[in-house]
Amino acid sequence: MKTLTRVGFWLLVLAIALFSLFPFYYAVISSFRSGADLFTVAYLPERFDLSNYFAVFQRQPFGQNILNSIVVAGAVVALSLALGITAAYAFGRISFRGRSLLLLTILGVSMFPQVAVLSGMFELIRSFGLYNTLPGLILANLMLTLPFTVWVLTTFMREMPKEIEEAAFVDGATPWIVVRRVFLPLMAPAAVTTGLLAFIVSWNEFLFALTFTLTNERRTVPPAIALMTGSTAYELPWGTIMAASVIVTLPIIALVLVFQRKIVSGLTAGAVKG
Amino acid sequence: MTEAAATGTPSAYASIRGGSSALTRTRVRAAWTFIAPTLIVLALVAGWPLARTIWFSLTDADLNNLGDYTFIGFENYLANYDGEWFGLLTDPDWWLSVWNTVWFALVSVSIETVLGTIVALILNAAFPGRGVMRAIILIPWAIPTVVSAKMWNWMLHDQFGVINDMLLRLGLIAAPITWTANPVTALWTVVMVDVWKTTPFMALLILAALQMLPQDIYEAAKVDGVHPVRVFFRVTLPLIKPALLVAVIFRTLDALRVFDLIYVLTANSRDTMSMSVFARQQLVDFQEVGLGSAASTLIFLIIALLVVITMAAGRVRLGGDSR
Numbered sequence: 001m002k003t004l005t006r007v008g009f010w011l012l013v014l015a016i017a018l019f020s021l022f023p024f025y026y027a028v029i030s031s032f033r034s035g036a037d038l039f040t041v042a043y044l045p046e047r048f049d050l051s052n053y054f055a056v057f058q059r060q061p062f063g064q065n066i067l068n069s070i071v072v073a074g075a076v077v078a079l080s081l082a083l084g085i086t087a088a089y090a091f092g093r094i095s096f097r098g099r100s101l102l103l104l105t106i107l108g109v110s111m112f113p114q115v116a117v118l119s120g121m122f123e124l125i126r127s128f129g130l131y132n133t134l135p136g137l138i139l140a141n142l143m144l145t146l147p148f149t150v151w152v153l154t155t156f157m158r159e160m161p162k163e164i165e166e167a168a169f170v171d172g173a174t175p176w177i178v179v180r181r182v183f184l185p186l187m188a189p190a191a192v193t194t195g196l197l198a199f200i201v202s203w204n205e206f207l208f209a210l211t212f213t214l215t216n217e218r219r220t221v222p223p224a225i226a227l228m229t230g231s232t233a234y235e236l237p238w239g240t241i242m243a244a245s246v247i248v249t250l251p252i253i254a255l256v257l258v259f260q261r262k263i264v265s266g267l268t269a270g271a272v273k274g
Numbered sequence: 275m276t277e278a279a280a281t282g283t284p285s286a287y288a289s290i291r292g293g294s295s296a297l298t299r300t301r302v303r304a305a306w307t308f309i310a311p312t313l314i315v316l317a318l319v320a321g322w323p324l325a326r327t328i329w330f331s332l333t334d335a336d337l338n339n340l341g342d343y344t345f346i347g348f349e350n351y352l353a354n355y356d357g358e359w360f361g362l363l364t365d366p367d368w369w370l371s372v373w374n375t376v377w378f379a380l381v382s383v384s385i386e387t388v389l390g391t392i393v394a395l396i397l398n399a400a401f402p403g404r405g406v407m408r409a410i411i412l413i414p415w416a417i418p419t420v421v422s423a424k425m426w427n428w429m430l431h432d433q434f435g436v437i438n439d440m441l442l443r444l445g446l447i448a449a450p451i452t453w454t455a456n457p458v459t460a461l462w463t464v465v466m467v468d469v470w471k472t473t474p475f476m477a478l479l480i481l482a483a484l485q486m487l488p489q490d491i492y493e494a495a496k497v498d499g500v501h502p503v504r505v506f507f508r509v510t511l512p513l514i515k516p517a518l519l520v521a522v523i524f525r526t527l528d529a530l531r532v533f534d535l536i537y538v539l540t541a542n543s544r545d546t547m548s549m550s551v552f553a554r555q556q557l558v559d560f561q562e563v564g565l566g567s568a569a570s571t572l573i574f575l576i577i578a579l580l581v582v583i584t585m586a587a588g589r590v591r592l593g594g595d596s597r
Contacts, residue, residue, distance in 0.1 A: 121323040123323075256413065
């Protein structure tokens with residue numbers, strides 16, 4: 001009975017691992033196959049042919065797409081953190097009238113369905129002359145990242161011991177100095193966590209990127225992959241799509257593996273502590 | 275702002291001991307200065323666009339010429355011409371998309387909750403390789419939705435897909451299935467891919483709750499020889515219920531606004547269209563900003579209503595601590 005339970009347990013672990021990993025594994029082996037090979041199913045890697053990887057960059061401005069994604073996600077993270085840390089200090093350390101209501105409103109914004117702001121955002125971006133530009137996407141993505149950045153950073157800010165800032169105030173520091181000199185260094189780990197989550201959200205964002213860009217050169221990676229077409233309208237270049245998928249997924253997987261604990265703590269700070 | 279803050283500092287020491295005073299006032303003023311930029315940005319990128327969307331839903335605006343529109347009241351929602359009803363609320367496609375979205379949210383979140391709990395229980399057990407497993411289950415969560423939809427699209431390909439090949443080899447199906455095109459299987463396919471992608475999120479939240487449970491209860495149960503299944507339903511489940519509820523609410527709200535997955539996995543197929551896909555199609559593909567905005571507004575209202583109900587139910591407590 002005991003061994004049976006153990007075997008069952010390990011089978012379950014194996015099944016979970018297989019289910020989680022198989023799609024990515026299959027994308028990798030498919031990305032090394034091209035032409036008529038793809039019309040037969042292969043379960044094991046049989047060759048190491050990089051032609052799909054070259055094709056992705058030749059057939060379309062995929063390098064540019066990746067660069068666009070990095071620029072947009074990087075700017076979104078920087079802006080969200082800069083705004084988020086100062087706001088989180090006020091929300092987490094100072095009690096003032098209307099604080100709970102404001103925090104509640106910000107939490108409410110993070111629940112906004114993206115599509116609810118789509119037409120208004122379209123008009124806004126157009127009137128600023130930002131249609132089909134990266135700044136337009138950065139602006140739009142702030143709606144997705146800023147609320148939870150403030151929220152998660154506030155929960156981290158609350159946990160800091162009270163004595164830290166009291167000592168600084170006694171020494172005559174202003175609130176601004178306290179934020180910059182005392183909390184900025186202390187908040188670094190929390191900022192890394194939140195920044196990573198914001199980066200992943202922006203890197204994966206699709207609806208805004210699809211709607212607010214027009215030309216292939218301005219697209220970020222998700223719409224570029226979604227709209228990839230083959231030489232004919234009826235045939236999708238699966239090998240190339242899989243190669244592109246592997247390229248953009250690898251850095252994210254690397255980030256997740258390296259910062260696993262930080263990401264989990266950020267996710268749970270945002271959800272469970274709420 | 276720095277000057278304003280500086281005026282309060284001489285009395286700083288006294289105020290910390292004495293309570294309300296210049297320092298408190300300075301801090302409150304500083305608080306508003308600190309949150310002002312965030313509030314301005316949020317008003318610009320969330321508040322204003324939302325207000326405009328709601329306004330557009332009362333007009334006949336067109337995407338090509340957004341500046342030129344007339345106010346038409348609620349005609350996008352419901353209008354009566356010569357005894358016949360028109361508008362979004364009479365559109366069977368809209369109601370189909372509502373039904374699809376609700377069905378998708380209920381089924382996928384239920385499956386994810388059960389599977390997530392199982393995965394969390396496994397990861398909570400001590401076994402060699404636990405850290406590796408936790409990293410492995412994070413991978414589906416981290417893969418961009420568009421990419422995972424494309425990966426599954428390829429695996430589910432009706433002619434060359436590996437899923438059909440596996441099932442044929444195992445003798446479970448007699449002929450290849452057109453997973454994403456067949457109206458019977460399409461929505462289930464969407465659910466399956468969503469389960470693959472978001473069960474890890476669920477599992478991690480539940481795992482965090484499990485790890486906060488006191489261990490002595492379990493030791494006591496073990497000493498008393500209570501069956502593990504009984505322990506789970508009588509002890510573990512009631513204790514993790516609050517965390518489980520929060521996770522379920524988050525996931526449900528997320529599922530109700532589903533867009534990427536369905537848009538990429540099943541294109542613009544009517545059978546699987548979600549509310550968000552419907553709204554964007556009206557808005558962008560048909561250029562009907564008025565009608566699309568009306569759909570967007572309804573989606574917003576549905577989700578806002580759910581949020582308000584949940585918050586009123588007292589599951590989310592905020593800023594309760596008084597510093």
